[in-house]
Amino acid sequence: MITNTEIENRGNQYPNHITDFKQEKDKLFFTTQNGVVLQITILRNSTIRFRYATEYAFEPDFSYAISENVSLGYDKLSVEEEVSKYIVSTTKVKIHIDKSNLNVRILDVEDVVLSEDELGFHWEENYDYGGNIVKMSKVCHTGESYYGMGDKASHTNLKGKRVNNWVTDSYAYGKDQEPLYKAIPFYVGLKENQAYGIFFDNSFSTYFDFANEKRNVTSFWADGGEMNYYFFYGPKMGKVVEAYTDLTGVPELPPLWALGFHQSKWSYYPEKKVKDIASGFRKRKIPCDAIYLDIDYMEGFRCFTWDKQHFPDPKKMIDELEEDGFKTITMIDPGIKIDRDYWVYQEAMENGYFCRRADGPHFKGKVWPGDCKFPDFTDPKVRAWWGDLYKEMIADLGVHGVWNDMNEPAIMEVPTKTANLDVRHDYDGHPCSHRKAHNVYGMQMVRATYNGVKKFMFPKRPFVLTRAAYSGTQRYCATWTGDNVATWEHLWIANVQMQRMCMSGYSFVGSDIGGFAEQPNGELFARWIQLAIFHPFCRVHSSGDHGDQEPWSFGDEITDIFRKFVELRYQLLPYLYTMFYKYIKEGLPMLQSLVFYDQDDTQTHFRTDEFLFGEQILVCPVQEPNAQGRRMYFPKGKWYNYWTEEVVEGGKEKWVSAEIHLIPMFIKAGAIIPKYPVQQYVGEKELTELQLDVYYTEGIENSIVYEDQQDGYDYKKGRYSLRKFRLRGKENELIIQQFKDGNFITPYDKFKLTFHGLPFTIGTVEVDNEKVNLKDIKLNGNNSIEVGKDFTELHIVGK
Numbered sequence: 001m002i003t004n005t006e007i008e009n010r011g012n013q014y015p016n017h018i019t020d021f022k023q024e025k026d027k028l029f030f031t032t033q034n035g036v037v038l039q040i041t042i043l044r045n046s047t048i049r050f051r052y053a054t055e056y057a058f059e060p061d062f063s064y065a066i067s068e069n070v071s072l073g074y075d076k077l078s079v080e081e082e083v084s085k086y087i088v089s090t091t092k093v094k095i096h097i098d099k100s101n102l103n104v105r106i107l108d109v110e111d112v113v114l115s116e117d118e119l120g121f122h123w124e125e126n127y128d129y130g131g132n133i134v135k136m137s138k139v140c141h142t143g144e145s146y147y148g149m150g151d152k153a154s155h156t157n158l159k160g161k162r163v164n165n166w167v168t169d170s171y172a173y174g175k176d177q178e179p180l181y182k183a184i185p186f187y188v189g190l191k192e193n194q195a196y197g198i199f200f201d202n203s204f205s206t207y208f209d210f211a212n213e214k215r216n217v218t219s220f221w222a223d224g225g226e227m228n229y230y231f232f233y234g235p236k237m238g239k240v241v242e243a244y245t246d247l248t249g250v251p252e253l254p255p256l257w258a259l260g261f262h263q264s265k266w267s268y269y270p271e272k273k274v275k276d277i278a279s280g281f282r283k284r285k286i287p288c289d290a291i292y293l294d295i296d297y298m299e300g301f302r303c304f305t306w307d308k309q310h311f312p313d314p315k316k317m318i319d320e321l322e323e324d325g326f327k328t329i330t331m332i333d334p335g336i337k338i339d340r341d342y343w344v345y346q347e348a349m350e351n352g353y354f355c356r357r358a359d360g361p362h363f364k365g366k367v368w369p370g371d372c373k374f375p376d377f378t379d380p381k382v383r384a385w386w387g388d389l390y391k392e393m394i395a396d397l398g399v400h401g402v403w404n405d406m407n408e409p410a411i412m413e414v415p416t417k418t419a420n421l422d423v424r425h426d427y428d429g430h431p432c433s434h435r436k437a438h439n440v441y442g443m444q445m446v447r448a449t450y451n452g453v454k455k456f457m458f459p460k461r462p463f464v465l466t467r468a469a470y471s472g473t474q475r476y477c478a479t480w481t482g483d484n485v486a487t488w489e490h491l492w493i494a495n496v497q498m499q500r501m502c503m504s505g506y507s508f509v510g511s512d513i514g515g516f517a518e519q520p521n522g523e524l525f526a527r528w529i530q531l532a533i534f535h536p537f538c539r540v541h542s543s544g545d546h547g548d549q550e551p552w553s554f555g556d557e558i559t560d561i562f563r564k565f566v567e568l569r570y571q572l573l574p575y576l577y578t579m580f581y582k583y584i585k586e587g588l589p590m591l592q593s594l595v596f597y598d599q600d601d602t603q604t605h606f607r608t609d610e611f612l613f614g615e616q617i618l619v620c621p622v623q624e625p626n627a628q629g630r631r632m633y634f635p636k637g638k639w640y641n642y643w644t645e646e647v648v649e650g651g652k653e654k655w656v657s658a659e660i661h662l663i664p665m666f667i668k669a670g671a672i673i674p675k676y677p678v679q680q681y682v683g684e685k686e687l688t689e690l691q692l693d694v695y696y697t698e699g700i701e702n703s704i705v706y707e708d709q710q711d712g713y714d715y716k717k718g719r720y721s722l723r724k725f726r727l728r729g730k731e732n733e734l735i736i737q738q739f740k741d742g743n744f745i746t747p748y749d750k751f752k753l754t755f756h757g758l759p760f761t762i763g764t765v766e767v768d769n770e771k772v773n774l775k776d777i778k779l780n781g782n783n784s785i786e787v788g789k790d791f792t793e794l795h796i797v798g799k
């Protein structure tokens with residue numbers, strides 16, 4: 001029979017009344033009579049950190065998620081004491097702390113509640129492992145919605161769902177399956193059109209319940225560690241995501257080729273096969289920038305080795321591929337084969353780099369090479385060693401990028417699919433078990449990889465790809481959504497996953513186009529590439545045992561569709577690169593769900609399919625077989641159908657026709673979309689002009705174009721070109737102003753402007769207040785003109 005003491009010990013425990021308050025600059029400490037301390041830190045006017053300790057003592061403050069470059073500073077911090085509560089105020093929010101139970105309520109300056117504790121902080125002592133299971137419950141208000149949370153394969157709006165963050169190898173996962181490959185414990189709440197965010201920075205297994213168990217409660221908890229969360233106030237979603245992204249960091253600009261099209265397969269070998277695939281692209285004139293070598297290039301799956309039978313001279317192959325415009329990307333997994341004759345194994349053994357079990361022996365697990373040991377990437381010494389292992393591959397052989405896989409870590413033949421929970425980790429000098437280090441293991445592996453690849457690629461930029469991720473991993477690498485399936489449902493999943501990842505601060509993301517497991521038919525493959533050219537990372541990858549998945553594997557019609565869309569991606573590269581620039585500069589997600597685009601329109605709160613590619617292109621994929629088109633919702637504003645130029649007024653649903661060769665795609669009226677010529681790979685052609693597609697609107701719209709050398713670091717010294725265009729349309733006039741920044745000289749001298757939807761016939765054109773001869777600017781019908789790239793004002797008047 002369970003005794004009263006056991007119930008007391010095992011049940012939830014709660015803070016009681018506050019007995020002490022103390023302030024140390026930006027930190028406030030509220031202590032309760034039963035030993036709970038709430039530490040509130042003001043980071044910015046709208047970014048507040050809440051941290052709770054029991055038994056008066058905090059754990060050492062350390063996190064892998066937080067960026068070194070986080071912006072700090074606020075304008076006001078005041079604390080008032082009332083009879084029943086404390087009130088902490090900044091210029092943007094007020095925080096009420098109930099003296100009787102430590103409950104927190106966060107309000108805007110007009111006293112509108114943004115977020116309030118239900119039970120608030122509570123905990124359960126963990127008898128098996130020590131420490132606490134830490135819990136937080138908040139009120140879910142009527143009409144409140146929830147977004148974000150990384151790679152969840154669920155409806156974009158998470159209301160009614162429960163999710164778990166425990167990075168897991170999830171081969172052929174399904175809709176709503178939990179957990180998946182990433183742990184990004186960050187959500188955006190939307191209450192009465194005001195947005196806020198919560199980032200629960202705890203690397204243990206975390207759970208979030210969005211009004212699933214109880215209709216009016218949203219809660220989150222972790223198997224250990226501290227209740228430690230950041231609150232971000234919007235009121236716009238953009239501000240929330242920007243603040244989270246600032247806190248957890250952004251990557252550097254990738255080399256432009258990394259935004260091109262990539263082709264992969266498990267596995268292309270031997271060398272001849274790789275070359276045949278590469279020349280298959282050139283022969284058929286399908287642009288492609290990178291080709292991948294999956295595990296079979298290695299000698300018996302030993303990382304940092306080459307199978308010399310299949311790849312007798314890797315350097316020669318890589319050089320030849322490069323001459324043809326292909327970058328070579330190789331896979332590296334974390335498991336090191338137990339083999340006393342293998343140098344990587346020997347080095348790790350000699351230096352004590354492998355993870356150990358609690359009682360001393362090394363942790364062993366089966367992966368592709370059989371029994372393996374696993375470096376402890378949470379140890380800085382191990383990371384430095386690991387980074388240096390890339391020297392031969394990158395500096396000597398010329399590999400251009402690295403793909404880290406199975407880094408959850410994935411372990412075969414065990415039900416948990418991963419390392420034992422008692423495995424020990426250094427955790428950068430905070431020794432702990434795998435329970436705490438699991439979710440960051442893959443992140444620390446790619447961090448080490450990134451640092452190594454970056455060092456040996458210098459002065460060029462590195463490219464690294466990961467499967468596992470925790471918040472902050474976006475600082476180091478791109479990611480893909482793991483082993484998906486060639487089904488229509490997975491096309492839907494890919495669409496929501498990419499939007500969700502972008503909303504979660506991680507924009508450089510893509511899916512295995514066409515599906516990893518099983519084989520798509522031509523129609524599904526075509527629909528997938530139509531969507532995927534709008535995903536920041538664009539790669540076809542598939543498992544070896546289900547037939548071919550090259551763009552030409554499904555007959556001529558599909559090959560032509562594939563080519564057409566990849567060509568469109570290459571044309572849009574300057575637009576996409578500018579999106580990337582805005583992402584790292586302002587934390588703006590590269591893809592925007594409709595709710596992000598216009599949270600005030602409640603129609604958008606439950607939409608899953610439509611999204612903005614950047615800020616000015618609206619896309620809605622066709623996700624069903626045999627479709628001739630689909631219904632979609634248009635957010636506010638005017639939208640040009642990219643294919644027909646028909647203008648649609650937003651704020652309504654509409655049927656859009658899109659047979660197999662089309663995807664519904666719309667350009668915001670007023671936008672100026674930059675385009676490059678179609679190239680077979682980035683850098684193939686010398687750019688002689690920049691095409692600007694100008695979509696007339698009555699009114700004002702701003703557009704920007706960011707460019708630089710497309711690789712290297714000179715852009716950090718000011719060698720970039722940022723052009724801001726301000727379009728102003730009137731009934732019979734169009735004025736485009738250009739504002740320039742940066743001192744990179746673009747290789748082209750002129751713009752070719754192509755007009756869409758001009759309501760008048762061009763009569764006169766003035767460039768910087770001087771009338772020009774229409775022949776000199778090559779006026780072509782009413783469609784296009786050519787002007788020097790340095791104008792500050794272009795004034796076009798109708799006849």
Ligand code: GLC
Nearest residue numbers: 265266294295405467482483
């Ligand atoms: C994992 C990866 C997949 C890769 C395979 C073999 O399943 O997710 O992309 O092809 O391992 O390396």
